[in-house]
Amino acid sequence: MQVFISAGEPSGDLHAGNLARAILNLQPQAHIVGFGGERLSQAGGDLLYPLARLSVMWFPHVLKSLGTFTSLLDQAEQYFRRHRPQAVVLIDYPGFHWWLARAAKRQGIPVYYFVPPQLWAWGGWRVRKVKRWVNYVICSLPFEVSWFARRGVRAVYFGHPFFDEMTQRPALAQRVEELRRHGGPIVSLLPGSRHQEIIMNWPSLLTAATNIARQRGDVRFLVAAFNEAHAETVRRSLDGTRLPLEILCRETP
Secondary structure, three states: OEEEEEEOOHHHHHHHHHHHHHHHHHOOOOEEEEEOOHHHHHOOOEEEEOHHHHOOOOHHHHHHOHHHHHHHHHHHHHHHHHHOOOEEEEEOOOOHHHHHHHHHHHOOOOEEEEOOOOHHHHOHHHHHHHHHHOOEEEEOOOOHHHHHHOOOOOEEEOOOOHHHHHHOOOOHHHHHHHHHOOOOOEEEEOOOOOHHHHHHHHHHHHHHHHHHHHHOOOOEEEEEEOOHHHHHHHHHHOOOOOOOEEEEEOOOO
């Protein structure tokens, strides 16, 4: 069995890694291949391109990477024709994945959307693309099944794979208690897992934290940084401030 998995951002790469690991546990001879990041690779996937590192969003940034996306789509189409995987699994990351789904569908390869984009919140009309190019949607939220079903899309509720990571971290509850011992209300600041999200979101979060701290002297802030580069970006922005703020790297759960 051969499965092509595509994840275009760090959070999607986490889910891709867990999915690849689960498939290989059931069928050790399976071949997992596709676009993703280090989690997919570490789980045994054959990485054709580190798409999770690109993780662009917003039109100007997408436009700059248009050549890369076009090249990846050509690469995927050639792979589908030559190797005929039994399934193509897409994880979130709409935009590029619509094109990837269409390419697979044209080759008669079943397409599954695992952790679908939240179209019900921001783009319900795009469900037409799902209906046209996706065979089955594997939902992460319970109500999504009926939402897709009412629009003629086959879907099943699987559960949110984020909790896979939490079950792998038995010391999580102990860590939470440790953070609470310091006292005072805690406010979590979650700027995102993509570099562009840090650049765009963090200044507003910092302003909000400053305003809250002026009104609540006992408050503490915990900042979730996806990696050390993101943590350093936050640290540089704090020069001259005295906010009661702690940066937690790779501790978002």
